[in-house]
Amino acid sequence: MLLAALMSPAAAQELVDWSIDEVRAIERHGPWPPPLVRDPSNRVSGMPAAIALGEHLFNDPRLSANGRMSCATCHQAGRNWSDGRAKGFGTVDLDRRTPSLWNVGYAHWFGWDGAGDSLWAQTIRPILDRREMAGSAAQVGRLLRDDKDLACGYERAFGSKAGVDDEHLLVDAVKALAAFQATLVSPRTRFDAFRDALVAGDRAATARYPLSEQRGLKLFIGTGNCDTCHFGPRFTNGEFGDVGIAFFVRPGEVDSGRLGGLAKLANSPFNLLGRYNDDASGASAARTRHVQRLHANFGEFRVPSLRQVGRAAAYMHDGSLATLEEVVRHYSEVSLDRLHSDGTPLVRPLGLTPQQRTDLVAFLRSLDADPPPRLAPPSLCP
Amino acid sequence: MRFLAALFIFLFANAASADCPLDLGRGTGWVVFSDHYMIAFRPEPIRIEVGQPFSLLFNVCTKSNSPAELLAVDAVMPEHKHPMNYRPTIVAGADGRYRADGLVFHMPGRWELSIDVRAGEESERLTHDFILK
Numbered sequence: 322m323l324l325a326a327l328m329s330p331a332a333a334q335e336l337v338d339w340s341i342d343e344v345r346a347i348e349r350h351g352p353w354p355p356p357l358v359r360d361p362s363n364r365v366s367g368m369p370a371a372i373a374l375g376e377h378l379f380n381d382p383r384l385s386a387n388g389r390m391s392c393a394t395c396h397q398a399g400r401n402w403s404d405g406r407a408k409g410f411g412t413v414d415l416d417r418r419t420p421s422l423w424n425v426g427y428a429h430w431f432g433w434d435g436a437g438d439s440l441w442a443q444t445i446r447p448i449l450d451r452r453e454m455a456g457s458a459a460q461v462g463r464l465l466r467d468d469k470d471l472a473c474g475y476e477r478a479f480g481s482k483a484g485v486d487d488e489h490l491l492v493d494a495v496k497a498l499a500a501f502q503a504t505l506v507s508p509r510t511r512f513d514a515f516r517d518a519l520v521a522g523d524r525a526a527t528a529r530y531p532l533s534e535q536r537g538l539k540l541f542i543g544t545g546n547c548d549t550c551h552f553g554p555r556f557t558n559g560e561f562g563d564v565g566i567a568f569f570v571r572p573g574e575v576d577s578g579r580l581g582g583l584a585k586l587a588n589s590p591f592n593l594l595g596r597y598n599d600d601a602s603g604a605s606a607a608r609t610r611h612v613q614r615l616h617a618n619f620g621e622f623r624v625p626s627l628r629q630v631g632r633a634a635a636y637m638h639d640g641s642l643a644t645l646e647e648v649v650r651h652y653s654e655v656s657l658d659r660l661h662s663d664g665t666p667l668v669r670p671l672g673l674t675p676q677q678r679t680d681l682v683a684f685l686r687s688l689d690a691d692p693p694p695r696l697a698p699p700s701l702c703p
Numbered sequence: 704m705r706f707l708a709a710l711f712i713f714l715f716a717n718a719a720s721a722d723c724p725l726d727l728g729r730g731t732g733w734v735v736f737s738d739h740y741m742i743a744f745r746p747e748p749i750r751i752e753v754g755q756p757f758s759l760l761f762n763v764c765t766k767s768n769s770p771a772e773l774l775a776v777d778a779v780m781p782e783h784k785h786p787m788n789y790r791p792t793i794v795a796g797a798d799g800r801y802r803a804d805g806l807v808f809h810m811p812g813r814w815e816l817s818i819d820v821r822a823g824e825e826s827e828r829l830t831h832d833f834i835l836k
Contacts, residue, residue, distance in 0.1 A: 346836075548811075549810050550810065552753055552754070552811060553753065553754070558753060558754045558809050558810060559754055560754065560788060560810075561788070607804070607805055608789065608807070610792075610805060611756070611789040611790055611791060611792065611804070611805030611806075611807075612788060612789050612790075613788065613789060613790040617785075617786075665782045665783055666783070667783055667785075
């Protein structure tokens with residue numbers, strides 16, 4: 322049964338035909354936003370005092386060695402919580418694009434290579450990485466002990482004064498930073514209004530979704546096979562894939578992606594199998610405990626969420642594609658030789674017509690919306 | 704789908720030995736069998752979601768009532784030759800009961816679950832297909 326068969330003649334002109342299976346596939350991309358999730362590995366997740374401390378720390382350049390770089394230097398609210406550059410930078414230029422922080426609180430692997438298994442553990446990396454903020458646990462510890470406002474904010478968030486164990490304070494700082502980042506939920510979009518109307522059978526509201534965006538959506542969930550990986554309300558399954566981007570970051574040097582990320586994860590003292598996981602049940606560490614390192618992980622990178630994707634240029638893990646149009650063209654023309662799949666490849670050249678490419682881009686842009694203006698963070702200890 | 708699985712269990716539960724209950728509770732689950740083995744299993748949580756870790760609870764029996772062992776559980780997407788990104792661990796319980804933890808089907812589509820069992824010197828692989836939407 323086709324939904325269009327139920328439409329009045331006037332409204333039917335504004336809709337493509339949707340089968341029951343297609344409606345179900347579209348339904349799986351919502352509702353949006355989902356409820357905020359509390360991270361059991363982070364005892365201050367969701368707590369207002371920790372969120373406030375985290376926002377102050379996020380904007381504090383004193384976390385970096387040279388005092389010039391904060392988290393917000395690269396994750397800018399006005400730039401989709403990224404930096405608008407093809408590749409990130411710190412004390413040196415980096416090889417990967419700065420990922421957006423939208424909806425990061427719903428993820429289960431972090432970083433392009435998934436080297437982080439919690440948002441707080443992932444947050445440690447850029448603070449300590451010598452190529453980025455080049456900070457240290459001692460520096461963070463001193464800041465939380467010696468700065469009057471931050472010390473007060475720490476005590477409110479964690480219920481005790483900052484102690485002398487710098488590594489412990491570093492972990493607490495990133496847990497507050499994670500509590501803040503988990504509040505960054507992208508706004509509802511044109512697609513969400515269409516999805517909800519379609520599920521509810523609201524014909525008038527459904528017809529307000531432009532035809533080109535509907536055709537692009539049909540490609541996305543149909544012959545494009547995009548929703549196999551870009552699955553669910555966030556338009557990502559949160560896992561990893563090789564989509565045919567070049568391995569080499571410079572002559573003779575490759576980015577191994579997930580393969581290297583899993584090695585870093587296993588060696589990290591801050592992973593969820595370690596002593597800083599606040600979840601006594603151990604359930605939050607299930608993925609870390611069971612994840613396996615496979616040869617196929619070479620060259621795989623995390624499947625990014627597509628929410629706010631139109632504002633996220635550049636694209637791919639290495640920022641090698643400048644526009645959404647280039648991304649769609651990539652999937653239209655990707656080389657099977659490069660992907661060397663044993664079975665039916667998930668990523669294959671779609672051979673899209675110019676009109677189909679336009680429609681797919683139109684659909685992707687319907688996953689964008691203007692976020693509300695941000696207010697200044699509340700004082701830690703007014 | 705759930706109804707069919709429950710019906711399947713009902714039909715085979717009647718035929719099964721009283722020492723090998725194939726209904727693992729919760730009113731749902733699957734049974735796979737061969738000339739030698741009958742294996743009942745159900746997921747926990749009861750609904751398998753794309754990308755979400757789950758466990759499988761097994762009851763492994765032989766038709767001759769000899770003791771059987773669950774050796775390994777794995778899954779692959781046959782069309783794409785994609786394995787799971789996670790390796791389950793198996794914990795043995797009493798009376799042929801086992802629990803496999805740490806499974807994740809990270810994409811929608813057809814997943815083939817493989818169940819490796821052994822009784823004495825004889826081992827065998829039984830399979831079951833899931834269509835995950």
